[in-house]
Amino acid sequence: MPDGALAHPAGHPPAHAAAHPRLQHHFDTLGQQKDAASLGMWVFIAQEIMFFGGMFTAYMVFRMWYPAGFAAASNELDIVLGGINTAVLIGSSLTVAMAVHASQEGRQRQIVWYLVATLVLGVVFLVIKYFEYTAKLFPHHLHAGGEGVLFPAVGWFDVGATPLAAVAPEVRIFMVIYFALTGMHALHMVVGIGILLVILWMARRGAFTPKWYTPVEIFGLYWHFVDIIWIFLFPLLYLVNRHH
Amino acid sequence: MDPQLARVEEHEHEHIVPRSLYYAVFAALMVLTAVTVGAAFVDLGVLNVGVALGIAVVKAALVVLFFMHVKYSSRLVQLVVLASIFWLLILFLITLSDYVTRGWMAAPQLVR
Numbered sequence: 001m002p003d004g005a006l007a008h009p010a011g012h013p014p015a016h017a018a019a020h021p022r023l024q025h026h027f028d029t030l031g032q033q034k035d036a037a038s039l040g041m042w043v044f045i046a047q048e049i050m051f052f053g054g055m056f057t058a059y060m061v062f063r064m065w066y067p068a069g070f071a072a073a074s075n076e077l078d079i080v081l082g083g084i085n086t087a088v089l090i091g092s093s094l095t096v097a098m099a100v101h102a103s104q105e106g107r108q109r110q111i112v113w114y115l116v117a118t119l120v121l122g123v124v125f126l127v128i129k130y131f132e133y134t135a136k137l138f139p140h141h142l143h144a145g146g147e148g149v150l151f152p153a154v155g156w157f158d159v160g161a162t163p164l165a166a167v168a169p170e171v172r173i174f175m176v177i178y179f180a181l182t183g184m185h186a187l188h189m190v191v192g193i194g195i196l197l198v199i200l201w202m203a204r205r206g207a208f209t210p211k212w213y214t215p216v217e218i219f220g221l222y223w224h225f226v227d228i229i230w231i232f233l234f235p236l237l238y239l240v241n242r243h244h
Numbered sequence: 245m246d247p248q249l250a251r252v253e254e255h256e257h258e259h260i261v262p263r264s265l266y267y268a269v270f271a272a273l274m275v276l277t278a279v280t281v282g283a284a285f286v287d288l289g290v291l292n293v294g295v296a297l298g299i300a301v302v303k304a305a306l307v308v309l310f311f312m313h314v315k316y317s318s319r320l321v322q323l324v325v326l327a328s329i330f331w332l333l334i335l336f337l338i339t340l341s342d343y344v345t346r347g348w349m350a351a352p353q354l355v356r
Contacts, residue, residue, distance in 0.1 A: 086277050
């Protein structure tokens with residue numbers, strides 16, 4: 001096989017007499033190839049940590065400056081919906097972990113079903129988030145042109161006649177940080193669901209075997225990372241000063 | 245086969261975690277979520293933030309170590325994970341050292 005000869009100039013033969021079709025020529029073994037893929041994903045996640053880290057830093061500075069506004073604004077968020085979404089995401093992390101496990105053991109149908117369960121939970125999360133967003137952006141007690149509106153031009157998050165009016169500017173800062181952090185998180189969920197659809201399609205075609213299931217593993221890393229971001233967002237956004 | 249390659253091959257027999265461990269981690273994550281919600285409704289003074297963040301760090305560690313397999317990953321991956329946390333702490337600590345220690349950087353007055 002000329003490919004093998006090129007890939008192993010040092011003279012040692014390829015690891016597999018007939019190389020696995022998924023083994024790229026610049027790797028010696030599937031294990032080495034998978035290690036390289038994992039390392040690459042972790043370096044990407046390190047970059048993602050810094051990306052969200054900037055927004056978390058902004059959160060810290062503004063919470064230090066405006067504790068009263070943050071406490072008042074946080075209490076406006078729906079703790080039940082936030083709590084359900086936390087459970088939904090943790091559940092989806094479990095189903096992804098089980099999909100990877102099923103891949104390791106070559107249980108083809110279970111890979112598909114665990115990925116479908118992950119997809120359903122991911123969509124449930126986004127649907128709940130949609131209802132939370134619309135409730136905050138277009139509250140039913142909206143006063144046209146009222147004072148204390150987050151973005152007056154569009155009437156976002158009206159605090160006009162509520163107890164929040166006293167700290168309205170601080171509440172607006174909290175809400176901007178809330179939308180920035182949860183918005184970027186939700187965008188990551190949308191991207192994750194897009195990748196998940198491709199992995200699911202591959203799984204249905206029986207692409208993954210115990211020898212090669214790198215895409216499931218790498219997608220799992222991404223999905224778990226997005227879950228971890230929410231694990232920090234939930235207490236920082238929903239649970240500020242709940243004891244009153 | 246080249247002995248070095250043979251060692252690489254051997255390394256490929258990766259650690260398959262028993263399913264029960266995943267269920268245990270999931271249960272721990274759910275319990276910790278309930279605990280963090282409960283703790284938020286108890287007045288612990290300045291400790292409220294610390295407890296909330298402490299629980300979140302434990303939950304994140306469980307996900308990273310077991311769901312993301314870092315406990316069983318190569319030293320190189322573990323190093324990248326630790327380095328990314330270290331870099332995040334640099335971002336937090338150096339930024340906060342500025343904002344916390346300078347009395348003249350009081351909270352800006354907001355337009356009402």
